[in-house]
Amino acid sequence: MSDPVQEFAFFPAQVAGTRRLGPTMLRVTFGGEALAGFASGGRDQSCSLFLPHPGQAEPLLPHRDGDGWFAAWRALPPSERAVMRSYTVRARRTEPPQLDVDFALHGTDPADPAPAGPAATWAAGAKPGDRVVLLGPTVADNRSVGFRPPEGTRTVLLLADETALPAVGAILEWLPAETRTLAWVEVPDAADIQDLSDADRLDITWLIREPGSPSRLLTSPREAELPADATYAAYAWIAGEAGTVKELRRHLVRERGLDRHAVSFAGYWRRGTSEDRLREEAYDAPPS
Template identity: 40%
Template sequence: MAELPVTFIQVTDITRVTPRMARVTFEADRLDDSVGLAPDQQLKLCFPRPGQERPLLPEQSDDTTGWYQAFLAIPEDERPWMRSFTLRRRVPGTNTVEIDFVLHGDTGPAGAWAASARPGDRLGMVGPSALYAGPVPLTDSIASADWLLIAGDETALPAIGTLLEALPERTRAQVYVEVAGHAERQTFQTAGDVALHWLHRDGTQAGRSEVLIDAVRGAEFPPGRPFAWLAGEAGVVRTLRRHLVNDRGLDRRAVNFSGYWRFKLTQDDAPTADDMAEAQERLAEYRAASDGWS
C-alpha cells in the first residue's frame, strides 16, 4: 500500500485571485518528488484548534488505517479540523505549493482561517497521494475520449485550472463554470481547444442555483465520445451525472464526479442517504474501471 504523506506547511504569501478566491503559497517541510506532476491532485489540510500554533498530528506512516486511527484518537477539542482541497500548483524543483481558498464569508474553519491567514501560519497537509486517486489515471481517460466536458462551481476552479493547463495541444474541451458574478472569472493558459462558459449566479445562493444544471442540459454537444469531469455541490453533481448517463447516453465509466461540498452541511456532518449511495456508486465504478476504459 502507498505511504500516506503527512507534513507541515507554512504560509509564505497570500494573494487575491478574485474578490472571493485567495491563493495561499506554502513551504512544505517535506514533499514527495511526484507531487504536482499531474492535474487534479487531492489532499487534506488540517487546521489548528484555538490556542494551537500548529495542528496536532500523528507522524507520517505507511499504515494508512493506523494513521487515521491515531488521528481520531486525539481528543476532540485538540483534534484538527480536516478539509479537502486540490493542489493548484507546485513550484518545480522546490517544496513550494499553492492552494486556492474560496472565501465564503462564513465561519467554517477553512474559510475563517483563510480570511485571517498571515505569513508564518502553519497547517498540516495529508497527501497528495495515489491513495486518493482511482485506478485509471484521469489523464489516460481524457486522452481516450474525442472531447472533454468539464462542469463545476467555484470550489472546482482550482482543479479545473490544473486540468486546462495540462491539456494536450488541440484537445477539445467544453467547460461550464458557475461563479457568484463577473468579478470571479479567472484566466488560464492552455494548449487545448477550449470553449469556456462562465455562468453567474448574480445573488442566488450557491447550492441552490440551477444555472450550471440548465447550461449543461441545454448545451449542444460536439460529435464524438466525451469524457466528463464534474465537481462542486454534491446535489448539483448528482443531477448532472444522472443527466449525462440517462439522457445523453454516456457510459458511467466516462463520468468522473466529485461532490466537494453539501448545501447546509459540512464535512463534519454525518453522510446522508444520497451521500452513501454516491459513495457506493463511485466504489463500484472504480472497481469496473480497473478493468480498463477504452
C-alpha cells in the same frame, strides 16, 4: 496498487505567501523542505490539509505513522484536534518546494450571510510562517487523482462550481492544447472569473450565481449543443455540490448518451452539511 502507507505521507509546511484571486477566492502558497517529497500537483490531485485552531501554533495530530492515525485523530476532542479539510493542489513547484492551494472564502465577508467554516476563516487570516500539515502523495500516479480520460478521448467536458475551479485550472494546464474542451464553471461573482487557458480548442462558459436561485450549472449545459462525437469519444468530469453533481451526471448519461464509465464525478461539498459531518457519516457507515 502500491501500499497506502507508501503512497501517501504527511508533510509539515508553512505559509509562504497569499494572493487574492477575486472577491471569494484566495491562493495560499505553502513551502518547506519536506514538500520536496510531495509527488504530484497535476489535474485534480487532492490532499488533506490539517489546520490549527485559533490559539494553536500548529495543528494537533496525535501521530503521523501507520494506518492508525485517523482513529487517533478522531479520538481527540474536536475543539483541539487539527481541522482536516480536502483541497486540490492548484500547482506544485520543486525549486523551491512549494504548493498552491486555492480557498473559497465563503462567509468571511461581513456582507456574506453564510457562516464561515474553519478553513475559510483560517485562510482569510493566513500569514507567512503559519504552520500546517498536508497528507499527500509520495508517488505521482496515485488514487487521489480522479481525472483520467481514456485513450481515444477527443472531447473533454468540464462542469464545476467555484470549489472545483482550482482543479479545472490544473486540468486545463495538463491537457494537450489540441484537446477539444467544453467547460461550464459557476462562480459567485463576475470578478471571480479567471484567465485559465489560451488553448484554441477551449470553449468555456462562465456562469454567475444568482442568490436564491437554482444553480445555473443545472440549466446551461442542458441547453448546450454538444459535439457530434460526444456519445462515443467524450469524457466528462463533474465536481462541486453533491446534489448538483448527481443531477448533471444523470443528464449526461441518460439524456446525452455518454457512457457512464466516461463520466467522472466528485461531490466536493453537500448543501447544508459540513465536511466534518460527511467524514463522520462515511466512517460510521457499515462496510458495503
